[in-house]
Amino acid sequence: MPWIKVLLIASSLLVLVVLFRQRKRVVMRAGTRLAAVVLFLLAVVSIAIPDIPQAVAERVGVVRGTDLLLYVLVVVFALSTLGLYFRLRETDQQVHQLARAWAIQEALRREEQHATRGGAATGSADPGSETGSNSGDGGNRSARAGGETRGGPDEAPREAAASDAPAAGHRQRSRR
Amino acid sequence: MVSNSDVWVVVPVFNEAPVVRGVLEGLRANFDNVVAVDDGSTDGSAAEIEASGAHLVHHPFNLGAGAALQTGVTFALLDPGARYLVTFDADGQHRVEDAVSMVERLRSTPVDVLIGSRFLGAATNMRLSRRFLLKSARLFDRASSGIALTDAHNGLRAFTRRFAELLELRVADMGWASEFLTRLAQSGLPYAEHPVTVEYTSYSLAKGQPSINSVNIGMDVVLNRMLRGHR
Numbered sequence: 526m527p528w529i530k531v532l533l534i535a536s537s538l539l540v541l542v543v544l545f546r547q548r549k550r551v552v553m554r555a556g557t558r559l560a561a562v563v564l565f566l567l568a569v570v571s572i573a574i575p576d577i578p579q580a581v582a583e584r585v586g587v588v589r590g591t592d593l594l595l596y597v598l599v600v601v602f603a604l605s606t607l608g609l610y611f612r613l614r615e616t617d618q619q620v621h622q623l624a625r626a627w628a629i630q631e632a633l634r635r636e637e638q639h640a641t642r643g644g645a646a647t648g649s650a651d652p653g654s655e656t657g658s659n660s661g662d663g664g665n666r667s668a669r670a671g672g673e674t675r676g677g678p679d680e681a682p683r684e685a686a687a688s689d690a691p692a693a694g695h696r697q698r699s700r701r
Numbered sequence: 702m703v704s705n706s707d708v709w710v711v712v713p714v715f716n717e718a719p720v721v722r723g724v725l726e727g728l729r730a731n732f733d734n735v736v737a738v739d740d741g742s743t744d745g746s747a748a749e750i751e752a753s754g755a756h757l758v759h760h761p762f763n764l765g766a767g768a769a770l771q772t773g774v775t776f777a778l779l780d781p782g783a784r785y786l787v788t789f790d791a792d793g794q795h796r797v798e799d800a801v802s803m804v805e806r807l808r809s810t811p812v813d814v815l816i817g818s819r820f821l822g823a824a825t826n827m828r829l830s831r832r833f834l835l836k837s838a839r840l841f842d843r844a845s846s847g848i849a850l851t852d853a854h855n856g857l858r859a860f861t862r863r864f865a866e867l868l869e870l871r872v873a874d875m876g877w878a879s880e881f882l883t884r885l886a887q888s889g890l891p892y893a894e895h896p897v898t899v900e901y902t903s904y905s906l907a908k909g910q911p912s913i914n915s916v917n918i919g920m921d922v923v924l925n926r927m928l929r930g931h932r
Contacts, residue, residue, distance in 0.1 A: 625772045632758040
């Protein structure tokens with residue numbers, strides 16, 4: 526057996542090993558693995574006995590066995606690219622949700638922090654009709670955001686602080 | 702003046718430091734609740750937002766206009782007192798009066814969604830190419846969502862809490878405007894267009910989307926429609 530065959534079989538074996546060692550990726554479904562095993566067997570067979578792909582190629586109307594391999598490669602490549610695209614999309618969406626949840630929690634935390642630090646003096650300076658309902662909102666808001674905020678009277682000073690533009694300077698400290 | 706304490710204005714911001722503060726201050730003169738979503742700006746936008754006194758939600762990195770809008774809507778909905786939401790561009794192309802009158806119309810008529818239209822109102826300084834592009838976008842939206850508007854991609858929109866809770870935008874990019882319409886068509890809620898004036902300043906023209914980006918937007922929208930629910 527020529528060396529190239531040994532090398533090729535060894536490398537396809539390596540692909541298989543790498544595939545199966547990725548145990549943490551639960552998403553990698555059994556179907557994918559079975560397909561990989563089949564592909565591996567096909568690879569070994571066609572490397573060891575090139576006459577077989579040649580015969581198959583002739584049977585399906587392709588002139589050369591290597592051409593058949595190329596076509597199969599294109600199909601497999603397209604499939605795996607699509608699979609990766611779907612995964613990437615899903616991951617993107619998860620990242621967005623995560624970033625959104627984090628951003629909102631961070632905003633609430635920052636506003637509450639600001640309210641407890643400097644908002645007390647200005648108290649209910651907010652001229653809106655909201656002050657009454659706000660203490661309730663605060664609790665709700667924090668709870669739904671899953672934050673570690675304590676709820677209660679944070680909301681009213683938050684509004685007051687927000688309407689107090691010059692105070693914004695020191696709010697900035699918590700930014701990075 | 703009517704109290705607008707049950708209104709939240711959502712302003713997605715990406716690198717608008719020179720103008721965003723003025724826009725937000727203008728809004729805050731009329732609306733108690735303004736939330737600006739800084740979509741990972743690399744200029745001084747975040748500081749300008751804080752200086753304006755608006756609520757600031759800060760994306761850790763740039764996610765796109767649609768994602769920023771959704772963040773703002775999610776934030777606004779945390780306030781159980783929020784009944785009406787308004788989306789407003791940060792670049793100063795919209796007029797606050799238009800937003801105010803849209804909210805008044807939402808209060809007085811049984812529509813859930815109002816979409817600003819610069820073709821019903823007046824658009825100042827619009828280039829011919831932009832006009833043509835917006836016409837095409839309109840046809841595209843009609844084909845993809847079944848909703849035909851005179852102005853497909855106007856950032857000034859006002860809607861009720863009911864619709865906001867259904868919104869859940871997934872197209873992170875500029876394509877959110879089309880996804881918005883798709884969601885609107887699915888919801889079956891009553892909607893209308895509202896004439897607004899769009900001011901094309903030299904700033905907004907320089908900042909605006911390059912027209913070629915509409916190709917990306919269209920592709921994103923189509924893909925997202927095909928793949929919705931796909932895992």
